[in-house]
Amino acid sequence: MAEFNEHGIWPDDHLDHGSALTVNPGIEQPPIVDTASLQRFLSRKRKPLTLNEYMDGILDGNCTLLSQAITLVESSLPEHAQMAQDIVERCLPYSGKSMRIGITGVPGAGKSTFIEALGGHLTSKGHKLAVLAIDPSSERSKGSILGDKTRMEELSADPHAFIRPSPSSGSLGGVAQKTRETVFLCEAAGFDIIFIETVGVGQSETAVHSMTDFFLLIQIAGAGDELQGIKRGIMEMADLITVNKADGGNLEKAQLAQAQYMSALRLFPKPVSGWEPQATICSAVTRFGIDNIWEAVQQYERLTKDNGYFEQRRKQQAKYWMNETIRNSLVRHFYNNPDIKALLPEYEQKITEDKTSSFAAARALLNEYFKNKINFNI
Numbered sequence: 091m092a093e094f095n096e097h098g099i100w101p102d103d104h105l106d107h108g109s110a111l112t113v114n115p116g117i118e119q120p121p122i123v124d125t126a127s128l129q130r131f132l133s134r135k136r137k138p139l140t141l142n143e144y145m146d147g148i149l150d151g152n153c154t155l156l157s158q159a160i161t162l163v164e165s166s167l168p169e170h171a172q173m174a175q176d177i178v179e180r181c182l183p184y185s186g187k188s189m190r191i192g193i194t195g196v197p198g199a200g201k202s203t204f205i206e207a208l209g210g211h212l213t214s215k216g217h218k219l220a221v222l223a224i225d226p227s228s229e230r231s232k233g234s235i236l237g238d239k240t241r242m243e244e245l246s247a248d249p250h251a252f253i254r255p256s257p258s259s260g261s262l263g264g265v266a267q268k269t270r271e272t273v274f275l276c277e278a279a280g281f282d283i284i285f286i287e288t289v290g291v292g293q294s295e296t297a298v299h300s301m302t303d304f305f306l307l308i309q310i311a312g313a314g315d316e317l318q319g320i321k322r323g324i325m326e327m328a329d330l331i332t333v334n335k336a337d338g339g340n341l342e343k344a345q346l347a348q349a350q351y352m353s354a355l356r357l358f359p360k361p362v363s364g365w366e367p368q369a370t371i372c373s374a375v376t377r378f379g380i381d382n383i384w385e386a387v388q389q390y391e392r393l394t395k396d397n398g399y400f401e402q403r404r405k406q407q408a409k410y411w412m413n414e415t416i417r418n419s420l421v422r423h424f425y426n427n428p429d430i431k432a433l434l435p436e437y438e439q440k441i442t443e444d445k446t447s448s449f450a451a452a453r454a455l456l457n458e459y460f461k462n463k464i465n466f467n468i
Contacts, residue, residue, distance in 0.1 A: 139155075139158070141173065141176050141177065141180065143155075144158070144159050144173075144177055145177070145180050145181075147159075148177075148181065148275060148278050148279050149184065149278060149279070151218075151279050151280045152279075153252050153279075156252070156275060156276070156279050157254070159174075159177050159275055160254060160268075160272050160275060162174040162177065163177065163178065163268045163271050163272060163275065164256060164268045164272070166422075174271075177275065178271045178274055178275070181274045181275050181277070181278035182274060184277065184278035185273070185274040185277040185278055186277065186404070187277060187282065188220075188273075188276070188277045188281060188282045188283055188284050189282065189283050189284070189303055189304065189387065189391060190273060190284045190286065190301065190302040190303045190304070191283065191284065191285050191286070191302055191303065191304045191305075191306060191387065192286050192288065192295075192298040192299055192301070192302035192304070192305045192306065193205060193285055193286065193287045193288070193306050193308065194287070194288040194295045194298065194305075194306070194307055194308070194324070195307060195308030195309060195310075195334075196308075196309065196310070198310065199308040199309060199310050199334055200308065200310070200334045200335060200374050201287055201308055202223075202242055202287075203334075203374040203375065204308055204332075204334055204372070204374040205221060205223075205242060205245070205285055205287060206242045206243075206244055206245045206374070207374040207375075207377050207380050208285075208374075208380055208383065208384065209221065209242075209245045209248070209251055209285070210244060210245060210248065211377070211380050211381065211384060212283055212384065213245075213248050213250040213251055216250075217250070217282055217283050218250050218251075218252075218280055218281045218282055218283070219245075219248075219250065219251045219252070219281060219283045219284075219285065220251075220252045220253075220254070220276035220279075220281035220283070220284050220285070221242070221245070221251065221252070221253045221254065221285045221287065222254050222256065222269055222272055222273070222276070222284065222285065222286045222287070223253065223254070223255045223256070223287045224256055224269065224286070224287060224288055224298075252276065252279075252281060254272065254276075256268075256269070256272075269286060269298075269301065270301045270411050273286075273301065284302075286298050286301065286302055295324050295327065296327070299327045300407055300410050300411070301407060301411065303391070303394075303400065303403070303404070304329050304330070304387055304390055304391070305327050305328050305329050305330075306328070306329065306330050306331075306332065306383070306387075307324065307325065307327075307328035307330070307331045307332070308331075308332055308334050309331060309332070309333050309334065309347065309351070310333065310334055310335050310347075311333050311335070311336070311340060311343035311344040311346065311347035325351075325354065325355070325358070326358050328367055329361075329363075329365060329367055329390055330367060330368050330369075330370065330383065330386050330387070330390075331351045331355070331367070331368070331369040331370070332369070332370045332371065332372050332379070332383055333347045333348050333351070333369070333370070333371045333372070334371075334372055334373065334374055335373060335374075335375075336371035336372060336373050336378065336379065337373040337375060337376050337378065341371075344371045345371060347371075348369050348370065348371050351369035352368075352369045355367050355368075355369060362399065363390075363393075363394050363397075363399045363403070364393060364394070364397050364399065365390050365393055365394065368386060370382055370383060370386070424456075424459055427459055429458055429459070430455055430458065430459055433454075433455060433458060434455065437451040437454065437455060438451075
């Protein structure tokens, strides 16, 4: 008895050509992929941009080239390090002319909605705004989780605004390590107001406070004891506390929370800036109180520039970030050292088997590391 061949077709010599079972040859189909076009696409390599091309684009306010330059700055690939450093150095003379504002708050306080409301208010007045939104990083993919750009739809479409979500990449307190350099690039591109939004989940507030001129804390009312809702250390860093979602039936609660925060702020030592921190209320949804917040920022800027604190603080921040960069670079180079990579699993195994202590293993690895002369590339 005849069987189907390996293609699942009944052999032609077993077909009854006079019957309805005759298989007629089909029409030859064109290939699914245009192989010629595919080869042309694969052979066309994108020419890397030069330093001058990056700088021309940044200084012209080209957001596409600005984004590409920021990607280089954020990259951990060694081949990108030198170009990124050169771009930052070339941008420095054009930086420093913006107002840098740190924005933080408890999760659910409405930070993204608030930024969109305040940002729209500023761009309508002719300002150019850059928003550096620090997203939490996924522990698995190391990518952003929240996607701030998708939560600021109006501001994303504003031609005078630039939003750059960046994964925190596990750096200190959730703050992207390269955020300060990104600020320089945005300032060189002509953005006169920079927002830096933190994830609001830990030490990130301390790092953002050390790279901004004004620190804004967003709170909400009706979520329990407001004064226990955030640590005293963060309140002491705040130049302004605003209770968001002060609308509808929540207005009275927001006013009560505002009074509590004002009372708490009076107990703290007066800042060296000479500014007296304030507490206010607002609604990012209805835009209530947004103009008052911006007026407070302008008052702070005028006061601190007049008394010299503004410039003094920026110089202190520059020294702080030099030391931070040294620390981060030492850690990165240590773990990327080939000898350390080879020895690390061995010492980890010894620690888990109680053959040596954590401190002895650390000393041994550090001794091995400092035997080698290393050329640091920050």
